[in-house]
Amino acid sequence: MSSSTALLTDQYELTMLASALRDGTAHRQCAFEVFTRRLPHGRRYGVTGGTGRVLEAIENFRFGEDELAQLADNRVVDERTLEWLRDYRFSGQVDGYPEGELFFPGSPLLTVRGSFAEAVVLETVVLSILNHDSAIAGAAARMVSAANGRRIxxxxxRRTHEESAVSAARVAYLAGFTATSNLEAGRRYGIPTAGTAAHAFTLLHDSERKAFESQVAALGTGTTLLVDTYDITKGIELAVEVAGPELGAVRIDSGDVGVLARQAREQLDRLGATSTRIVxxxxxxxxxIAALRAEPVDGYGVGTSLVTGSGAPTAEMVYKLVEVEDRPVAKRSSHKESRGGRKAAVRxxxxxxxxVEEVVFHPDSPPELGPHDRHLQVPLIRDGQRVDGLPTLEDDRQRLRHALVTLPWEGLKLSQGEQAIPTTFRQP
Known part of the structure; x- marks a missing residue:
């Protein structure tokens, strides 16, 4: 993260900071908590995504001279606040759910402890990452479940902001997607990449045959040929003629793909291309994807619905002050109530x-653990430094795969329903 992203801080956060520095409350020790009051309509679970990116953002959160000049020129804050921001380094503690962990309404996804000043300026950057990445991860997990083991x-x-595209590819892989077409995500996070030609490549050439010949010459017979630019039946025939029965795959990008996949499978088998996959x-x-489960489809390519959260582009998480100098505080506004005090959780x-249940409690009053219970929050940052030995993206990918297996079977349904497991709140 470059220093300029410090200006992801909203102005109202700096207004609070400036006021707290002036009246002496800025250095009170506080705890902020990230949680959601509800899941997207009809969803039965949420998936924690973006924790790793949040830790990187906190570690590198800086106000450089350009950012300070912007604030000074526009008189956003006073000189005292500018000087405080110049030396900003988060030195507090962060605990939270690791990536790939399931969450439910009220789950304490992230707890940020430090002075009010240090913690309050992180609200926007923390929420912008967690809300986006968790929304995409939740949609992606549902798609992977629907794919039932097939490649996705x-x-x-091309359907989202350029940086959102990279983070969406990252959490899609976390959720079980096989690969991404985004090469920057591949470079930055080591995610497998895959892709094939678009219709423009076929239209560029004088004939569909010449387009296929060019692609096979460049990429070999294991490539995937897009066969529906003109007539799909003729396209499949040409694809096998050009690449031979060892053709890797054909892609169908339009029409009633279920019917077309059945027809394509029959035609490929007749032509001897029995191992050629259909994407x-x-x-x-x-x-x-679920509706295609009975069709002879070997893989799916998903774009718009994934990067927009399949109708739920945010996880609706909030960042609320829950404790001041070890004293619980809570918002009481109608329909926006919060529960005071730091929290941890056991499943x-x-x-x-x-x-069967998620139990949320104050860390000083933990419930008695059963033999199969599991703590959900883990230490993430101590004294401003990331904890050693945190899980990798591959570890988190396996965590989510296991977590989904633990849900009651009703919890994996795509139909509208209640959250997969109930949440119980224990007062200290």
């Missing part, structure tokens, strides 16, 4: 491994 490729870069794309979401499981 993220290809939504479908074109406005797919989790419902369309209870049956002996079979099925999750």
């Amino acid at each position: 490729i993220e290809m939504g870069s 479908v794309s074109g406005d797919l979401d989790e419902y369309a 209870r499981h049956k002996e079979t491994g099925t999750a």
Whole structure:
């Protein structure tokens, strides 16, 4: 993160900072908590995404001379606040759910402890990351479940902001997507990349045959040929003629892809290309993927619905002050109530491994643990430094895969319903 991203801080945060520095309350020790009051309509679970990016953002959160000049020139804050920001380094503590962990309404996803001044300026950058990445992760997990083990490729870069595209590809991989077409995500995070030609490549050439010949010459017979630019039946025939029965895959990007996939499978088998895979794309979401489960589809390419959270582009998380100098504080506004005091959480499981309850409690008053219960929050930052040995993206990917298996079977349904497991709040 460059220093300029410090200006992701909202002006109202700096207004509070300046006022607190003036009246002497800025250095009171506080705890802020990230949670959501509700899941997106009809969703039964949420997926924590973006924790790793939040830690990087906090570590590198700086106000450089350019940012300070911007604030001074526009008289956003006074000189005292500018001097405080010049030396800003977060020195507090952060605990939270690791990436890939499931969450529910009221789950304490992130707890930030430090002085009011240090913690309050992080609100916007923390929420912008967690709200976006968790929304995409939740949608992606539903799509992966619907795909039922078939390959699924993220290809939504053209449907969102350029930086959002990279982070969306990252959490799609976290959720179980096989690969991404976004090369920057591949470079930055080591995610497998994949992709094939678009219709423009076919239209560029004098004939579909010449386009296929060019692609096979460049990439080999294992490539994926897009066969529906003109007539799909003729396209498949040409694809096998050019690449031979060892053709890697054909892609269908339009029409009734279920019907077309069946026809394509029959035609490929008749032509001897029995190992050639069929990949479908074109406005797919989790419902369309589930509807194709019985069709001879080997893989899916998903774009717009993924990077927009499949109708839920935010996880609706909030960042609320819950404790001041060890004293619980809480908002009482109608329909926006919060619960005071720091919190931690335990997930209870049956002996079979099925999750049955999430218990939220004050860290000083933990519940008695059963043999299959599991603490959810883990230490993330201590004294401003990231904790050693935190899980990798691959570790988090496996965590989510396991967590989804622990849900009751009703919790994986795509239909509208209650949250997969209940949340119980214990007062200290």
